[in-house]
Amino acid sequence: MSKQDYEKNEYDDSQDVEKSLNRVNENIWDIPMSHDSGMNVPGRIFLSEKLLGTIDRETIDQVANVAKLPGILDYSMAMPDVHMGYGFTIGGVAAFSPEDGVISPGGVGFDINCGVRLMKTNLRKEDVVPHMETLTENLFRKIPSGVGSTGQFKVTDEELTQAFLHGSQWAVEAGYGIESDTKNCESYGFMEGGSPDKVGTKARKRGRPQFGTLGSGNHFLEIQYIDKIYDPVAAAAYGLSEGQVSVMIHCGSRGAGHQICTDHLQTLNQAVKKYKINVPDMQLACAPAKSKEAQDYFEAMICGANYAWANRQIIMHWTREVFEQFYGKDTDELGMELLYDVAHNVAKYETHTVDGLKKEVYVHRKGATRAFPAGHPEVPPQYRDVGQPVLIPGSMGTPSFILKGGPASMSLSFGSACHGAGRVMGRGKAKDSMSGEAVRRELARQGVTVRADKVSVIAEEAPSVYKNSDDVVDVVDRLGIAQKVARLLPIGVIKG
Numbered sequence: 001m002s003k004q005d006y007e008k009n010e011y012d013d014s015q016d017v018e019k020s021l022n023r024v025n026e027n028i029w030d031i032p033m034s035h036d037s038g039m040n041v042p043g044r045i046f047l048s049e050k051l052l053g054t055i056d057r058e059t060i061d062q063v064a065n066v067a068k069l070p071g072i073l074d075y076s077m078a079m080p081d082v083h084m085g086y087g088f089t090i091g092g093v094a095a096f097s098p099e100d101g102v103i104s105p106g107g108v109g110f111d112i113n114c115g116v117r118l119m120k121t122n123l124r125k126e127d128v129v130p131h132m133e134t135l136t137e138n139l140f141r142k143i144p145s146g147v148g149s150t151g152q153f154k155v156t157d158e159e160l161t162q163a164f165l166h167g168s169q170w171a172v173e174a175g176y177g178i179e180s181d182t183k184n185c186e187s188y189g190f191m192e193g194g195s196p197d198k199v200g201t202k203a204r205k206r207g208r209p210q211f212g213t214l215g216s217g218n219h220f221l222e223i224q225y226i227d228k229i230y231d232p233v234a235a236a237a238y239g240l241s242e243g244q245v246s247v248m249i250h251c252g253s254r255g256a257g258h259q260i261c262t263d264h265l266q267t268l269n270q271a272v273k274k275y276k277i278n279v280p281d282m283q284l285a286c287a288p289a290k291s292k293e294a295q296d297y298f299e300a301m302i303c304g305a306n307y308a309w310a311n312r313q314i315i316m317h318w319t320r321e322v323f324e325q326f327y328g329k330d331t332d333e334l335g336m337e338l339l340y341d342v343a344h345n346v347a348k349y350e351t352h353t354v355d356g357l358k359k360e361v362y363v364h365r366k367g368a369t370r371a372f373p374a375g376h377p378e379v380p381p382q383y384r385d386v387g388q389p390v391l392i393p394g395s396m397g398t399p400s401f402i403l404k405g406g407p408a409s410m411s412l413s414f415g416s417a418c419h420g421a422g423r424v425m426g427r428g429k430a431k432d433s434m435s436g437e438a439v440r441r442e443l444a445r446q447g448v449t450v451r452a453d454k455v456s457v458i459a460e461e462a463p464s465v466y467k468n469s470d471d472v473v474d475v476v477d478r479l480g481i482a483q484k485v486a487r488l489l490p491i492g493v494i495k496g
Helices: 003-010 014-019 049-054 057-066 125-142 157-173 201-210 232-238 254-274 292-327 409-413 427-433 436-445 455-460 469-479
Strands: 022-025 028-031 043-046 072-083 090-096 115-124 220-229 244-251 337-343 346-354 357-366 368-370 389-392 400-405 416-418 449-452 482-495
Touching: 014 057, 028 057, 043 057, 043 469, 049 469, 057 072, 057 090, 072 416, 072 469, 090 368, 115 125, 115 292, 115 389, 125 220, 125 244, 125 292, 125 449, 125 482, 157 201, 157 292, 201 254, 201 292, 232 482, 244 292, 254 292, 292 337, 292 346, 337 368, 337 389, 346 409, 357 368, 368 389, 389 416, 389 469, 389 482, 400 469, 409 416, 416 469, 427 455, 436 449, 436 455, 449 455, 469 482
Parallel strands: 043 072, 449 482
Antiparallel strands: 022 028, 028 043, 072 090, 090 357, 115 244, 115 337, 220 244, 220 482, 346 357, 368 416, 389 400, 400 482
């Protein structure tokens, strides 16, 4: 089945969807509070008319359900890559007042701090294309992937505790990176306030053997090259040029994060009853932001986020080792410098302007990327005049993008942008409708080498099961939420 046929069959309620939305402009659609009783704020979806057919009524209802949570501010939002998720949609963003709002694991997800980091090199496309089969094979052997995969790095309980507390900074101090890595990273590679004692025994047991592993699903390591520069000034500030090779790493907190979420959901399911919170869907289990239950989850979630940053740091270190061994040069000679690392699934306590006043709020980003603009104090000094790098991955054979935080992000979306292309086909349907081996051959014909733990994963993650990444990125670019700097095309992919 083609992507067009799938969208025609799967989203034949597109007229009903459009009737549920009020068009604000060509890229903003609102769900009015009259859509469903109990909404405290409207919903807002950043979406082009071209992408309207990629969402269904259930996705709109999920956005509306989040709008019913206590203490939500402004809007329940969804990015252009939006699709159904657990609790919140994937691509969901919502901010809550610390006084009368809530914290909900459904607004973060099971894969806490699933995120992306991009490492630059001074290699050119012609330096790597002839060697892509060998490089991808070497990376595949070095970096474990797949369901339940375990790494070559076995940490002690004390090392795990330090990773929960200090994230990338711990990994660098342990010898898995260089000092500049933590400077070029969201939150400098870790969040303060984590409490390892809020992480259960099972989560620790699952997390200990999985450092340095990609995991499964849509996680990947991808060798890319820059084929187009949109913003020469920002590109120069980021050290980017056409033909330059980079490595993108997409993964998260593995079994540790999943178990942290699972454990605390059990508590928060009871907290809903304790605090008499009327949730429209128990996947939105939550507790008042100041409550012990919410803060226990938040402190454990921080540990999961820090684990993910450490995980990506170790994978990047091993990637450097593969390139060093292959090319016979060290990291400095190869220019293997981290451009940036962004979190996708996380809740953060941030300062935003609400009703004209600066306020501290809990921003939940579920499949959404922080996109702070030029001048924001949390953007690293080396990028502050330009804005935070925003990394938007494609899907194997499709482009990825480097953007910069745009001038409208703080006023429109609590400093948030999309996080990827967004699925339009479930994994089961993808496996039933196409052959992983056929997809691999087609990608090879396009000049993309793919290596995966199982060939079925290639079918599950085929480019056609995702929205067009150009279309998604164009929405946030036109809105000024995040603005295009460079486009990257894949040449070698390691799939989880």
